[in-house]
Amino acid sequence: MDALASSPLGWLCAGVTALFGVTALCTAQRSPMDKANVLLWSLLPALLGLLCLALLGAAGGLVVFLATCLISSTYLGGQILLPVGDKAVLVTGSDTGIGHALAKYLDSLGFVVFAGVLDKDGPGAEELQRSCSGRLSLLQLDVTNATQVKEAYLKVSEKVQSTGLWGVVNNAGILGFPADGELLPMSNYRQCMEVNFFGAVELSKTFLPLLRKSQGRLVNMSSMAGGIPLPRYAAYGASKAALSMFSGVMRQELSKWGIKVAAIHPSGFRTGIQGTSDLWDKQEKELMENLPADTRQAYGEDYLQGLRSYLLHMPTCCDPDLSPVLGDVLHALLARRPHGLYTPGKGAYLLLCIFCCFPLWCYDFIISKMLSAEPVPREQRTSEDESKNL
Structure with missing residues (x-):
């Protein structure tokens, strides 16, 4: 893990994630609870990426990191609201x-x-x-x-x-x-x-x-x-x-x-x-x-x-x-x-x-x-239906 933390790829993952998270937090017009949710989704790519770097090596970790970034970006894009301003x-x-x-x-x-x-x-x-x-x-x-x-x-x-x-x-x-x-x-x-x-x-x-x-x-x-x-x-x-x-x-x-x-x-x-x-x-x-x-x-x-x-x-x-x-x-x-x-x-x-x-x-x-309890048209009723209507 020490080697991973000092590797250029590890620092790249951490740096991109930090930039991603700060940008998302600055643009989010939400409550503290929602901002915590944004922060969690911002940290997710780094955590998974670093884990996979340790388990799968550089190539596998990079693929997972990029895929997680894409998913997080899509999710956060739907969570971040623009300011009302004078709209x-x-x-x-x-x-x-x-x-x-x-x-x-x-x-x-x-x-x-x-x-x-x-x-x-x-x-x-x-x-x-x-x-x-x-x-x-x-x-x-x-x-x-x-x-x-x-x-x-x-x-x-x-x-x-x-x-x-x-x-x-x-x-x-x-x-x-x-x-x-x-x-x-x-x-x-x-x-x-x-x-x-x-x-x-x-x-x-x-x-x-x-x-x-x-x-x-x-x-x-x-x-x-x-x-x-x-x-x-x-x-x-x-x-x-x-x-x-x-x-x-x-x-x-x-x-x-x-x-x-x-x-x-x-x-x-x-x-x-x-x-x-x-x-x-x-x-x-x-x-x-x-x-x-x-x-x-x-x-x-x-x-x-x-x-x-x-x-x-x-x-x-x-x-x-x-x-x-x-x-x-x-x-x-x-x-x-x-x-x-x-x-x-x-x-x-x-x-x-x-x-x-x-x-x-x-x-x-x-x-x-x-809709089974709805009334039935006259010509479709059975004798049982008729007795229910009486």
């Missing part, structure tokens, strides 16, 4: 839910926040104005309204001027009425695509010149339903899947401009996206009016009426703590090497892995077991 971020859909919580969270961290709201005089907008700092600006922004998108661009560009806009978070979205894809009217499909996909695409295209100036971040709020097929989410899931694919293509195309793109696929969180009772009445009426007689007969009145109880039950199955989503969005905005895809929430990553890595019949079987 400006636009968040759409800030009236309620994730967008509302995110606007508050980013404002509390010192960001200059542009909060796009559907109703500038609504309770959500008033709450933001009352509880946030003077850095936050409200924007009247319906992402399906090209005029409002253009006006928002002019207002933001006037404020950020030559520095550009650091981040755009396309969060605005609608759920529609969760029901079997056969039952949903075409207007539901079109509306989901208009808000969840076309609105996000138009807003992204409009604001990309400002992101190019800052070499900033584009973050698209997709959904677990945008990565895996889930029953009753044909319209919503298709629109979010389109957004996820758009994110992937933009991630590749915009990398040459230094712009980083990420998609967020949250699982079930309590955001209020399911809407109000009045909205349900309207959507349910539209659904019923557009059903052909034979389809209505096949599913049965009790099955159709059970769709509303599914909506009422949804919030009880959702996590009220939005912090996993907020943390992932922050990482996408500030990490030196952000991930292309984030899956905050219980089950989001697991189900995605099962869908991608296992045979489809396996995934379908798991989903069917998860």
Whole structure:
């Protein structure tokens, strides 16, 4: 070991590691606990390299050292966050839910926040104005309204001027009425695509010149339903899947401009996206009016009426703590090497892995077991099912 410590290769390993560790610690904008984690991963290449130098000789030790450096660098690149400074971020859909919580969270961290709201005089907008700092600006922004998108661009560009806009978070979205894809009217499909996909695409295209100036971040709020097929989410899931694919293509195309793109696929969180009772009445009426007689007969009145109880039950199955989503969005905005895809929430990553890595019949079987307590359409019921419904 004395010979090893005095060898040029040993000193080279130690010197490179020390430089690596000091640089990582100086750039890390984290808590003492996180900095200790960074230090550990910085020391790992030297420890393994020196050990392998002693056991495997110069060639083997050098290979292990370089491989460990590569792994540590990749890991630390995702752990090191850039300073907030005076970075400006636009968040759409800030009236309620994730967008509302995110606007508050980013404002509390010192960001200059542009909060796009559907109703500038609504309770959500008033709450933001009352509880946030003077850095936050409200924007009247319906992402399906090209005029409002253009006006928002002019207002933001006037404020950020030559520095550009650091981040755009396309969060605005609608759920529609969760029901079997056969039952949903075409207007539901079109509306989901208009808000969840076309609105996000138009807003992204409009604001990309400002992101190019800052070499900033584009973050698209997709959904677990945008990565895996889930029953009753044909319209919503298709629109979010389109957004996820758009994110992937933009991630590749915009990398040459230094712009980083990420998609967020949250699982079930309590955001209020399911809407109000009045909205349900309207959507349910539209659904019923557009059903052909034979389809209505096949599913049965009790099955159709059970769709509303599914909506009422949804919030009880959702996590009220939005912090996993907020943390992932922050990482996408500030990490030196952000991930292309984030899956905050219980089950989001697991189900995605099962869908991608296992045979489809396996995934379908798991989903069917998860939904085994759901009502059955009239024409598919056995006598046992009928007796349960009585």
